[in-house]
Amino acid sequence: MSIEVNWERNDYSRIPFRLYHDEEVYALEMERIFRGPCWSYLCLEAEIPNPGDYRTTWVGDTPVVVSRAVGEGGAIHAFVNRCSHRGAQIVRKTHGNAPEHVCIYHRWCYRADGELTGIPFRRGLKGEGGMPADFDMAAASPKKMHLANVNGMLFGTFSDHAESIEDYLGPLGMGMVKRFLHKPIRIIGYSRQMIYGNWKLYAENLRDTYHASLLHEFFVTYGVDRATQKGGVKMDERHRHNMNHAYTGSDTQADALTAYAGTAGVALDRMRLSDTKLLEHTPEFDDRMNLAAPTFFPNGLLIQINHSLGTRQIRPKGVDRHEVFQTLFGYIDDSEEQVRHRLISANLVGPAGFVSMEDGEAIELIQKATGNERQASNVIEMGGRGPLKDLNHRITETPVRGFWSYWAELMGMEPAGGIR
């Protein structure tokens, strides 16, 4: 199947609005991206520490179980959470511990690796009924994912032809996962947010460093992150992943006052927190960054904002909505005081986060205002047109164009002479 896209430019500086609304495009994305040759973020190994532990997750709109075997040295597996028999969801809880998984409908039974191992009355009863003798249980088992474990961050792909995870994430991505997960972690908990907009709007938002200090005025007002700080964006070779980062205290109040002078709706120095502990930050990584957000095509990211550390997973729920599932963590060796500070820092992120709540609203405003538009495109030129390059500043949307270039390649929808 092929869908005609009215690309105005070959450098993705114009994206047709209908790509956020078209049901056929969405169905094809599930097939060619989420069930295609991408590595999707699944969950963290720390969430399933013991033999038999499992977690349910989503890869695009496919329900998936991530499960640790009781035997096999506790190997981790991921498989589609759908009974081979009639298609019922096998595992119903979000998490738990079970040596095997049983579909409630007709009690078909699955091992931790997803292998179908039991069918009640398979041989019939007193010589009558039952499955045909040649029924192949192994062939009927739910689809399994290939799994990659990078320092405890679990990725999966349905494709037998995907690149290695090392090649997929590239040195930058691999290095960033290792930075965040350089020692054993402890899960602090979860948050979920339903944003009524196409999933790509969130993927773009993560790559749009231009909006960060404008939409999220808290950043600027209280000096957590300003475009005047040292920082930048880096992409992998294919421009599908990106890394937005900044260093605390690397600008001066005077720099910032000059830079933001006259920007409507943004005002520095106007307010002070009555309780400043929320923003207390002592660099805890060797690189001394206070903001780091390596984002992985198509659905995952790691994010540090001061002492808040976490992953986020984009779960598309139809063409016009997606869930943002956030997992916050700290380290096993965090002191009681550090744990408390990470919890206080949770005020910054998530659906009620001082520097994150706005994304939900901005995305919904786009979805609402563009639904009827079949021809027009948006404008993505901040940071320049043409070639896709890393930048030592964050006044850019170039990684958004990078996202679209890889999207179009996977979808088989590149414009003539489309840049990569």
Next chain:
Amino acid sequence: MRVPDLIRHAACDFLTEYALLIDEDRLEDWVELFDEACDYKVVTRENVEQGLPNVLIWCDNKNMLRDRIASYRNVNEYNLHWDRHVIGAPRFCGELDGVWTIEVGYSLFQTDMEGVSRLFSVGRYRIEFGVRDDIARVKSVLVIADSGLIPTLLATPI
């Protein structure tokens, strides 16, 4: 448990006031329902049932509450809406040194600027309060939201 009428009335008056002050957008007055040493926390049932400490909002004193409201008023962008709380009858859980603990269920609806209402959150409160001059003074409000999947975003207090 046996609860003096005065305490019961103070609790009910407090809950009525709590809901109306948020629903009428008098958030600065809502903050004044709390003691200076107070604790306001919004968590989700999904985390609580797993024994996980994550918070959506946590103000561990009244200044942090003031900061939340000031940021909402002046800094944050959010979905424009009106809130409407429907709070049930409280269950009294106990009393220690003049501090009473109650639990009570809530529903919170949001209505947008074109009049479309949606169920935004359901859950329960666990509230600790003392009574001075016949008025409840609140030490802590723990909001445990059953609705862990937050629609759009959470800007105004529950």
